[in-house]
Amino acid sequence: MAEKSNNTALKAIAIVLVVALIGLGFFAYSQYSENKKTEANLENQKTELKKELENYREELAAEKGTKDSLNMELDKAMAEIQVYIDSIGSLETSVANLEKFKGWAYSLRKQKEDLMARVDSLEKANKYITMQRDSTVTALDEQIVFSDSLVTQNTKLSDVVKMGAALNLAKLNIDAIKVRNSGKTKSVNKAKRADKIKVCFTVAPNKIATAEDKAFYIQVVDPNGTILGDNASSATVEEKEPILYSKVSNFYYENSTLDVCEYINKPGEEFPEGNYQVTLYDAQLNPLGTTDFTLD
Incomplete structure (x- = not known):
């Protein structure tokens, strides 16, 4: 068990x-x-x-x-x-x-x-800097364009003022004269009787022009093509050829009408017979007027 x-x-x-x-x-x-x-x-x-x-x-x-x-x-x-x-x-x-x-x-x-x-x-x-730079360049370009426009406008205005300030002639008269012993003069038309050529001109009034000393060139060409008087060369002016002149007429201009007369002496014993041409130039060699006359 x-x-x-x-x-x-x-x-x-x-x-x-x-x-x-x-x-x-x-x-x-x-x-x-x-x-x-x-x-x-x-x-x-x-x-x-x-x-x-x-x-x-x-x-x-x-x-x-x-x-x-x-x-x-x-x-x-x-x-x-x-x-x-x-x-x-x-x-x-x-x-x-x-x-x-x-x-x-x-x-x-x-x-x-x-x-x-x-x-x-x-x-x-960088994007902000680029944007600012582009904005600055654009503004600068616009300013340059604006400045160029102002320069152009000022140049045009200056040219207009310069043109407006230029003197002009109201009259230009030429006369051959004989000088008497008394000093008095008489107009003549005979070459052998003339002692001088009298060049008279009237400067027109101009309120824009500067009141100052001025100079005009008188050029008298005889029948033979000879420059009478000084027969000297003018000063050089930009973009213009010098001219031969007979005499420089210096005067003081005060914006109002001014009469000026100058005299050109005969070249020798007497003036040659024929047609004479007289031209008046300003200091910038711009022709102001021209006329002619004949001595018999």
């Missing part, structure tokens, strides 16, 4: 052990499967993390060369990211290491965001 009781106890123990072994095996298998799932999940996260870091590096590389002031910082950040990428590939996959990787990724993400924010800020500043 005692032996039968012992056998029963042994069977019970054996059954318990078998059940325990089965339970332990199931637990071990379950734990193995869970570890495999965790390891696969960690590998996936590790791959995603590596891909994210590579994307960061590419984004920073795309900004290189466009922002010289940030190139050194971009190079430094890219090198640091590459170190982390290499580290992820070489370190053992574990929860602890993955958490460490995530910490690196977060730090790099903040660093990238800071760099990109600075890049955006620089782009906005």
Whole structure:
């Protein structure tokens, strides 16, 4: 009876052990499967993390060369990211290491965001500077055009004023005269009787002209084409050829009508017979008037 009781106890123990072994095996298998799932999940996260870091590096590389002031910082950040990428590939996959990787990724993400924010800020500043520069260039161009227009208008106005201030003749009279011993003169028309040629002109009033000393050139050409009197050359005036003149008439002009007379002496014993031409020029060598007369 005692032996039968012992056998029963042994069977019970054996059954318990078998059940325990089965339970332990199931637990071990379950734990193995869970570890495999965790390891696969960690590998996936590790791959995603590596891909994210590579994307960061590419984004920073795309900004290189466009922002010289940030190139050194971009190079430094890219090198640091590459170190982390290499580290992820070489370190053992574990929860602890993955958490460490995530910490690196977060730090790099903040660093990238800071760099990109600075890049955006620089782009906005550069756009503003470019806009201001373009605006300044446009304003300067407009000012130059306006200034050129003013210069043109002032030049035209100056030309108009200059033309308006130019003196004109009201009359031009020529007369051959004989000088008596008493000093009195008499008009003659015979060449052999004439002692001088009298040139008289009247300057018209001009309120725009400046009151000052003026000079006119008198040119008397005899029938032979000879310039009588001084036969001297005038001063050079811009864009005009000098002229040969018989006499310079100097007078002071005060904006009102002015009568002036000048005398041209005969060239030798007597004036030649024929037609004489007289022309009057102002100081700018502009012809003011011309007339002719004949000595018999």
